[in-house]
Amino acid sequence: xxxxxxxxxxxxxxxxxxxxxxxxxxxxxxxxxxxxxxxxxxxxxxxxxxxxxxxxxxxxxxxxxxxxxxxxxxxxxxxxxxxxxxxxxxxxxxxxxxxxxxxxxxxxxxxxxxxxxxxxxxxxxxxxxxxxxxxxxxxxxxxx
Amino acid sequence: xxxxxxxxxxxxxxxxxxxxxxxxxxxxxxxxxxxxxxxxxxxxxxxxxxxxxxxxxxxxxxxxxxxxxxxxxxxxxxxxxxxxxxxxxxxxxxxxxxxxxxxxxxxxxxxxxxxxxxxxxxxxxx
Ligand code: SF4
Ligand code: SF4
Ligand code: SF4
Numbered sequence: 001x002x003x004x005x006x007x008x009x010x011x012x013x014x015x016x017x018x019x020x021x022x023x024x025x026x027x028x029x030x031x032x033x034x035x036x037x038x039x040x041x042x043x044x045x046x047x048x049x050x051x052x053x054x055x056x057x058x059x060x061x062x063x064x065x066x067x068x069x070x071x072x073x074x075x076x077x078x079x080x081x082x083x084x085x086x087x088x089x090x091x092x093x094x095x096x097x098x099x100x101x102x103x104x105x106x107x108x109x110x111x112x113x114x115x116x117x118x119x120x121x122x123x124x125x126x127x128x129x130x131x132x133x134x135x136x137x138x139x140x141x142x143x144x
Numbered sequence: 145x146x147x148x149x150x151x152x153x154x155x156x157x158x159x160x161x162x163x164x165x166x167x168x169x170x171x172x173x174x175x176x177x178x179x180x181x182x183x184x185x186x187x188x189x190x191x192x193x194x195x196x197x198x199x200x201x202x203x204x205x206x207x208x209x210x211x212x213x214x215x216x217x218x219x220x221x222x223x224x225x226x227x228x229x230x231x232x233x234x235x236x237x238x239x240x241x242x243x244x245x246x247x248x249x250x251x252x253x254x255x256x257x258x259x260x261x262x263x264x265x266x267x268x269x270x
Contacts, residue, residue: 009266031252035260043252056235058194077192079157084224085232088207088255089248 002120
């Protein structure tokens, strides 16, 4: 299915992703903010390959499944250990756990982003395009 | 039910099951009070506790456990008990777990800062 990747140079801080996520789930699981006037950056769940949230979840409620971490609310005890464990602060806890489920495969944040700062991609495709872009920049510099 | 105070990490999972378990938080201390109990919930409590702190048995009086909260090393807000942090740290394989010193809000801010730096470096290059 791939994961959500961010190109921070493209984000214009419009918060469309956040609003779309809130519309879809009732509570946004992605949050956008500015760093001074320098950049706007969305923060969200990375579906980590060795996910700390799944490592601490003792009920099997959060577990690795292929290249994503799935969540089963029926098994969750609301202990909050996943909230403590996530390196990105991507889990919120009130009377339920709020965490990205990739919208079942078509994430609305990615669909909504007007600048394609967020993309659902395979890691190989992403590193490939990053490298070719860097090569492009280098080539432009060599030419002048 | 009985609670083992050496094992309890103060996570509050039990309080979501039983109304006889109450929580309060004040001045960097979380208190959990286990009141005398409807024993029909004991099985569920044993299963739900991540620390194996609950066992069957009768406690006649109520007991209150207190936990020091960990304060975020950036903003100073308490965000989890120190025992919860130790428990989590023992379960994650990574050797560098420096993010556990930050509250989730400051972890998000940290992410933003590092991405912003990346952008500035790129802009400097072109
Ligand atoms: S919730 Fe956090 S730890 Fe879990 S997969 Fe997402 S980013 Fe990783
Ligand atoms: S709060 Fe729920 S999902 Fe998170 S670690 Fe505890 S049981 Fe697992
Ligand atoms: S679930 Fe277990 S570890 Fe968590 S507060 Fe209750 S007794 Fe303590």
